[in-house]
Amino acid sequence: MSETSEILGRLAALPDAELVTVLRAAVAGRPGLVAVAAALSEVETGHAETGAPVNLDTAIVDAHVVPAASEQVGATFPVPPVPHGLPGPVAPAATGGYSSSGVPTFDSVRDKVEQRFGTAQGMDELDRQTPAGRSADEQWEAREKAARERLDQIRKSMHRNDSGADGT
Structure with a gap:
């Protein structure tokens, strides 16, 4: 023994x-x-629960096993895709603009970009219709006109200096 x-x-x-x-x-x-x-x-x-007797053949269970996801907010268990019976590779199903793995779909990204671009264009049009927006546009135009006139003056003066230096 x-x-x-x-x-x-x-x-x-x-x-x-x-x-x-x-x-x-x-x-x-x-x-x-x-x-x-x-x-x-x-x-x-005397408060112990009586259960099945434990013997040497009883399997030991690890009491510290943590499940794949906790019960905290946002934690979820991964859900495998449902087979549909069609041959060939299966694209992950998109739900709410995201794939099953949480990656945004191309369509959802394109829609967001188009929406933001449209919003920016609309804001620009609305700004131009206000008195302050018109005033800013008029100031921009006046500055551009003044800059073009000054550039023309500089070019003329340089052209005169070039022709005067040649002696002609």
């Missing part, structure tokens, strides 16, 4: 109260076994 099975045999022979005392001493000061100490406290107070 192995040492482990001998210890298990002796523990099985103990009455419940003594077994709880032995287990409490075994888990004392071990941070990884806090859950066992809490369960022992429930057994001592």
Whole structure:
């Protein structure tokens, strides 16, 4: 008989109260076994739930397994695409302008750009119809005209200097 099975045999022979005392001493000061100490406290107070008996063949379940998504706001479980029975590759279904993986579709991006461009054009037209907008346009025109006139003067003066330097 192995040492482990001998210890298990002796523990099985103990009455419940003594077994709880032995287990409490075994888990004392071990941070990884806090859950066992809490369960022992429930057994001592009589609040423990009775379930299926645990034996050496019972599968050990990791109590720290975290699901793929939590219950926090915005967290979702990924949903696979529904097969439709058609041969060939399947494009991901677009919902609300986004693919199933969360990427914006080309159509939704194009629509947003066109909408923003149209809004900008409309704002420009509305600005020009207001008195302040007309005044700004008139000022722009006046500055452009003054700039063209000044450029013409500079060109004429340079042309005169070129022709005067040749001696003609």
